[in-house]
Amino acid sequence: MVRCSIGPLSRLASPRTQTRRIKSSGYRAEFPSFTLPSLTMLVSIFNSSITPTFTLAGFRALLPYLPLITVATTVASTLFFTAFFFIVAALKSRSDHSHIPRDLPFVGKDDKEWFSALRANWRGWFQSISLYVQGYQKYSKNGKIFVVPTWTRAPQILLPPSMATWLSMQPEHILSAKDRTFDSGEFFVLFQSDLRLRDFPVQFKYTVGHPHILNNDMVELLIKRELTKTVGTLNEEIIEEIIKSTDDLYGGSETAGEWRERYVFDSLARAVGRVVSRVFVGAELCSNMEYVNAGTNFSKMVSISSYILHLFPEFLKPAVSILVTLPSKYYARICMKHLEPLIEQRIKDMRAKDADPTYPWEEPNDYVSWMVRESFKRTSATDTSVYNLAYRIVMLNFAAIVTTTIACANTVLDVWSAPDAEEIVEELREEIMSVLSETNGVWTKAAVNKMHRLDSTIRESSRVSGIGGTSLARQVRATDGVTLPNGFVVPHNATIGVSMDGIHFDPENYPDPKKFDAFRFYRERMEGGKRNVDLGTTSSKYLLFSHGIHSCPGRFFAINDIKLMMGHLLLNYEIAPRPRREPNISLGDIAIVPESATMQIRRRVKA
Ligand code: HEM
Structure with a gap:
């Protein structure tokens, strides 16, 4: 055992000696069948738990394949993480959008597109201010409600400016300003029909705690x-x-x-x-x-x-x-x-x-x-x-x-x-x-x-x-939802507000x-x-x-x-x-x- 553990260390002394000794140790002959470099690496890692000599020998055998291994692992991991993030983002977006009443016009989302929710959220990340202004011109100015996607806050239901004063006067137990900021609650909201936890802007629950x-x-x-x-x-x-x-x-x-x-x-x-x-x-x-x-x-x-x-x-x-x-x-x-x-x-x-x-x-x-x-x-x-x-x-x-x-x-x-x-x-x-x-x-x-x-x-x-963005942002706390001045009922836990830039x-x-x-x-x-x-x-x-x-x-x-x-x-x-x-x-x-x-x-x- 002692010889095995000292052996690899002594071989580190000179690269030239290393090469010679690798050859003379018959390492290639010992593991000739492992042509796939990654498999060789796995086996050498496994071997390392048995004898460190094999580990270093396995590593040396890999040296010629290193560029290939690097490219292959980079490509594989990039593909893996891209797929992972895509799936996660698609799930999140679908979940974000599933709570919005279907009869409301949605600016920045085209239902005919593939992954429409994901794409809408993406637009909501980089172009949200222009989406707010577009929606304001098209709907708010005509006294209508619309929805705008945001990546950061789930879709917002925006009311026309004629309802801004009404909105600003609603008591906390009906429309809550605090719920949006200081939310606290369970984690597995993705699986709940509950917008509340996904919708607080600065995520104090995680970013601050307390x-x-x-x-x-x-x-x-x-x-x-x-x-x-x-x-x-x-x-x-x-x-x-x-x-x-x-x-x-x-x-x-x-x-x-x-x-x-x-x-x-x-x-x-x-x-x-x-x-x-x-x-x-x-x-x-x-x-x-x-x-x-x-x-x-x-x-x-x-x-x-x-x-x-x-x-x-x-x-x-x-x-x-x-x-x-x-x-x-x-x-x-x-x-x-x-x-x-x-x-x-x-x-x-x-x-x-x-x-x-x-x-x-x-x-x-x-x-x-x-x-x-x-x-x-x-x-x-x-x-x-x-x-x-x-x-x-x-x-x-x-x-x-x-x-x-x-x-x-x-x-x-x-x-x-x-x-x-x-x-x-x-x-x-x-x-x-x-x-x-x-x-x-x-x-x-x-x-x-x-x-x-x-x-x-x-x-x-x-x-x-x-x-910019949403002003007077409030979360519907009332369990039966809230009835807007025009009779439309916004469901419990949805977020409503007005378009600040639209108005300004x-x-x-x-x-x-x-x-x-x-x-x-x-x-x-x-x-x-x-x-x-x-x-x-x-x-x-x-x-x-x-x-x-x-x-x-x-x-x-x-x-x-x-x-x-x-x-x-x-x-x-x-x-x-x-x-x-x-x-x-x-x-x-x-x-x-x-x-x-x-x-x-x-x-x-x-x-
Ligand atoms: C130019 C500087 C500031 C701007 C633009 C600003 C803007 C705002 C806005 C838009 C809100 C949200 C109100 C709502 O939910 O409708 C708010 C809330 C608040 N701000 Fe400021 N703020 C400023 C400076 C300050 C300063 C200096 C303090 C403390 C000394 C402060 C303390 C607060 C607090 C405690 C709230 C929560 C109020 C509530 O929920 O009722 N802000 N601020």
Whole structure:
């Protein structure tokens, strides 16, 4: 036995000796009949359990066939995986489509085609935005319902805009906004006549887990009760953070006049992440870029892994998700590494201060403090454990950072790629300087509210470049289905909504709808009698933040941040006009900012 195991090792010493010894060992003579290389390999693997000498000998015999083996195994495995994925995708698509009422028109699907459901889903992946707009023109405009395929969310039943207000007011127990996002349930849905589990966009069940954290009311409550109340009052801190981050990213005053090239989305994500974190976690942690970048990357990775998971039927997701969600879990862990000690310390300090008012510590006015105070009023472990509190901040970042960055990035790309970029920028600068001259340069809440041209520019950018897809997306929770205002009954668990781009690009709502007209809303405000309409105003015709009972509760905070960020960039930086506006990328049923888009930016030389 000893000789056998040493033998092969000693033969590795020199290739030339190896060849000679192979021949002299009579290996070929020993296994002459195994002409099929793969069979030889199998046998040699089998042999290896008996005697390692044969293993190496078998391997050597294979050497001349290696190129052939490589080609054969590559072709075989490619064929196998292609067939496997095709079957899986075809099954998933059929299952996705089987729950849609047959009498509804389906845009992007032709029943006469082979694998019509699969093909429709494929179109829904890459062309969904144009399918939404087509269906809107053909059906919604005529007051009809239609269905559009999406790979990522199963087919969507889209209602005409006349039903948008009705839809936005439906209570949660009839039409649920939450079921679509925070779903949790059994795995083997492919075999159930149940749309519910296949239809949640970010697949929190797999990408995040923690249903007890996600379904908790605390985040939303604190946004509505505390965060919105403080909007405007923390502007000094926010501006301070904007200055620090933009100095780092785009250059401080000492670099005035020097052009830099920066990725629009990535650089703004860093700045926004830091600014948002100042209000969420305080001055110290917000400048820790490991934490800030992990928060942004977590949000991105949750979305990306959810897209990948949507390629698989439900029964495969538990297995696939183990691998696919590794990056988001990695970034969540980095965030938690910083958040847990911060929250533990905050709890200690708060308790000490409550017990003894002379305790030398001042309670920071940030989200962590509001959350810990709220947790003191509660008793369940779900509401009070440090882990859960910390994870809620991770989820708050998910709601806040990427969404706010998208709005900033779209505004930069739309303004500086517009043919009249210089005039727009000039008018915006004039407005900002004129308003700030009344407040000695302080960004008060009242001052920010007076910047109507800036407000109009961001609102218009989000209209033409917004996320697209389905707005007011709701899942039918009522077990008997829901009866629409026109009498049609949508079955239990189907998903309904309205076409956001259809509405935002409808010439009846917005003349010359495809044009980025920065001051469109400003003119409407000044001349069209819409004095109270601003970026935070939702309606059935403006759906950036949705509308009705589930409209985004964080929007006032987001809007304030975006205005401060854009205002600071406009006043202190020059961005070179861009030759073209790279189109947003249609993926699934949303459009995302092209991450490769760059800008030339330099600090302005002040007179
Ligand atoms: C430009 C930035 C933002 C955009 C475009 C945006 C957009 C939206 C949209 C479209 C919804 C879905 C509403 C529905 O289901 O009908 C939503 C929900 C939500 N957003 Fe935002 N959001 C932004 C920023 C924020 C920020 C900064 C926060 C937190 C501070 C936040 C917290 C939330 C929460 C908690 C919900 C769930 C509300 C519910 O289900 O009732 N969002 N947001």
